[in-house]
Amino acid sequence: MSAMRHLLDLCKRRGFLFQSAEIHGGLRGAYDYGPLGVELKRNVSQEWWNSMVYQRSDVVGIDTAIITPPAVLKTSGHVDQFTDEMVDSRLSKERFRPDKAPALKLVDQDKVLPISAPDKVTAKVWEQDIRTQFAKGALITRKGKEILLQVERMEKDKIVLKKDTAAGTTTSGEPTDLHIPYHGYVDPNSNSPFLTESRPFNLMFKTYLDPIDPIDKVITTTLDAQKSPSTSDLASTRQLVDKTLLPSLTYLRPETAQGVFINYATVQRSHPHLKIPFGIAQIGKSFRNEIRLEHAIFRTPEFEQMELEFFVAPWQAEEQFVAWRKFRMDWWRYYGRNHDRIRERPHAQDELAHYSSGCVDVEYLFPWGWGEVEGIANRGDFDLSKHSEATGIKLQYTDAILMQERQVREKATGVKETSVEVLAKERFTPHVVESSCGLNRAMLALMLDAMEVVDEQGKVIPFPGESDNNSSNDNAIVSKGVRTIMRLHPRLAPVKVGIMPLISNNKDLVELCTGISQSLRQELQVNVSLETQSTTIGKRYYRMDEIGTPWCVTVDYESLQDRMVTIRERDTGEQRRVSTEEVVEIVRDGLRL
Ligand code: ATP
Structure with a gap:
């Protein structure tokens, strides 16, 4: 049994996590936190808040609205750019992000997906030629452990692998017939496993603040549009519908950060003692219409974020970025036990947003591989500049002390100091260093990190894939006398x-x-x-x-x-x-x- 399966069983049995609306058949990607889950989640967020707000004198908190007007998200770039590429699979009717489509990385999922596949594979998988790969021996990650295997033949619902491959790395005792689910990305008749071309898909949930059902409005507008030849084509009808719905259109926020940016001036005015560098922290729900939901609470449409926007002078940005990376990694290491399972992954130049001069993902080694739990970014002045441009409201910082000092000097010397350098130090648009952590993902990572299965003598039994010599662990994990200890940090314990x-x-x-x-x-x-x-x-x-x-x-x-x-x-x-x-x-x- 995999570590994730073991954890999810425990979560359900002991009341950490339940499938939402289970008695009505459940809803994919929706989870309810039970009596223990709610405590653990609160403790994780409380520890974050404590370290980010209470233990510092330069950060204050805020709690902003979830329902967001389009102007905010148009300005931030989310309306036009918060998209993922999406493709539909021919075989499984699943949807993938092309970059996340499982190419040749076949993962043993404990169960074979019920799909009808061909006898022979003469197809390509996304971005890779499966024939070439199979001829050479496909790279398969089985239960977290990488082994090189060669495909012997394809059968109706499985890929049969040779026991001893040219690369010869199958471990002894491994069954000859491994059941590897196709995941629906092998297509016999086409060069591409997908139905559709890749297309952009906006991740934001729309909602309409209007007592009239928007569908009624769409129907009425469409019927009206059909009456005139000038508006009866698809594009014109769409334009009319958008126009009709626009006044009541709102979005469920896709991140908490924008609520902070639009309150930069109000927080500053109400807290004049805050001198740059200072930060505003927020914990709250965010929503994303994710193309693919995965790994229980790792990726869900509704989730919680713990975000800090730290406002700095332009010349402090790099230093603060480095400092925040350390601060956050220290936090993770303090609450986690397995320090080799947490790492920083700096973004490559081509992964960075155009305005960003640096970004790292904090990643945890989940049972299925490294996954992002937090992003830390040096965002430049993009956010405040954009909101300022759109509203005409100056979102700047004025250093009153420097200004006063200059005025005193000017009075004493009788010379006005007008150099750009002097004035730019006094008044500027702050740059932002951001730390954005998923609360649910953090909770999942911390639970996996704390979970240990021990035998009657207290000896730790590694999960399959966690050690080299554990092919019989599947049975060992569930055998008599074996028990689980969740070694959570006492402050996190529910x-x-x-x-x-x-x-x-x-x-x-x-x-x-x-x-x-x-x-x-x-x-x-x-x-x-x-x-x-x-x-x-x-x-x-x-x-x-x-x-x-x-x-x-x-x-x-x-x-x-x-x-x-x-x-x-x-x-x-x-x-x-x-x-x-x-x-x-x-x-x-x-x-x-
Ligand atoms: P991913 O690449 O995994 O989709 P992201 O880079 O889009 O994540 P960010 O926009 O940086 O994520 O959001 C910050 C944090 O919010 C992430 O590190 C993650 O912990 C959390 N998060 C983002 N999307 C989700 C989701 N759908 N479900 C749960 N947590 C999420």
């Missing part, structure tokens, strides 16, 4: 303390447990859980480990006499006898940054 009476139905024990949980709730404002299931203490500990609870407290009969309880630490399994007051102090200490 439940901080599990409190359990030794005998679950003993009134006195439960009463003492309730007292301890009340003190923890009141003194530390943390989420605690009273574990009164009638199972053994060991099983209850393991249930707490599985959801990442850093401490468990057990109350037994002796506790009733001496007010001493057993506290157990998740990561070491160590147990100590402490007083009920000490429990609060231990947890308080453990939650310190």
Whole structure:
């Protein structure tokens, strides 16, 4: 079982994540966060907010509207340019971004897609000639591990691979017939696996602020247009429809950043003490009509972003870009355990937006490969300049101290200082360094990072693909005695303390447990859980480990006499006898940054 499958099972079973509207058949890409998921997500966003806003004197927060007028997104370039290229697959009816279309990288997905494929492949896959590749031996990533295999023959619903290939790298014990799903990109009759030519597709969701159903308006306008020969062609009809709908058209924001840019002046005016460099942070929902939804909450149409726009003088931009990269990487390393699974990937020159002078993706090594969790960019003055141009409102920064100093000098010398350099230092359009992190992706990465499966002796069992010698792990992961520990940072853990009476139905024990949980709730404002299931203490500990609870407290009969309880630490399994007051102090200490 793959790490992702294991995690998603756990998430559903323990109440982190549910398919939204499941009882009505579900909705692709829509997820609900259960009682534990909501806590974890809040904790991740709280830790971000804490480090970005509370722990700094140069950042303030904001919370702006989701529904956005077209003028904002026209100005930012989203209306015209926030597009992906889209192609339709002939075989599976799926849609792909050409750059994301799975060419020859065949990934074992645990299940074969039900498609009818030909006996012989005489086709091309997107951008690559499959015949050539197959003749040489196709590169296949199986369960995260790269092995070179040669295709022996194609069958109706599978690709049969030779066990020993020319490259000879199949591991022993590997089945001869690997079932590799086609993903619908192999087409017997065409040079291209796609139906359509690649075409741009805007990712923004439109919505209409109007009590009249826009479809009614479209129908009426179209019927009217058909009556006149001058407007009955498709292009003219479309123009008329757009014109009719325009007054009520709005968008669901595709990022939170624009809400910050359009409030640059209002925040500055209301907080005159903010001197450049300073930042505005925002956490909130964004929406993108993604062509392909993938990997559960990794890519969904509705998601949350944690974004910081840091306004700097032009000559500070490079230095601040470097500083923010370090600051954010430190954050990731602080909350993550596997530092080799987090990296920075600088964008190549041709990936950069024309206005940007630098951009890096922070990437996490997910079970399917490296994936972006955050982007950090040096955006120049593009954002404020564009909004300023469009509105005629100057979005500039004036350094009052420098200005005053100049005025004093001018008074003293009687000479006016008019040089461009002096004035440009006093008043300028700020440049922006941006950090844009996906909250849901961060949560997914942090959960995968924390998740460990151990055997009865506490020895870690790697997931298939995570070590060289683990072909039998599929069974090992689910065998008896094997359990999962979620080694989340205590500040992220959804439940901080599990409190359990030794005998679950003993009134006195439960009463003492309730007292301890009340003190923890009141003194530390943390989420605690009273574990009164009638199972053994060991099983209850393991249930707490599985959801990442850093401490468990057990109350037994002796506790009733001496007010001493057993506290157990998740990561070491160590147990100590402490007083009920000490429990609060231990947890308080453990939650310190
Ligand atoms: P990708 O290339 O994966 O589509 P992106 O480069 O378009 O991402 P940005 O526009 O830089 O993403 O958005 C910043 C962050 O928002 C991303 O790093 C990611 O964590 C998150 N994000 C973007 N799109 C989605 C989505 N559809 N679902 C979940 N998170 C997303």
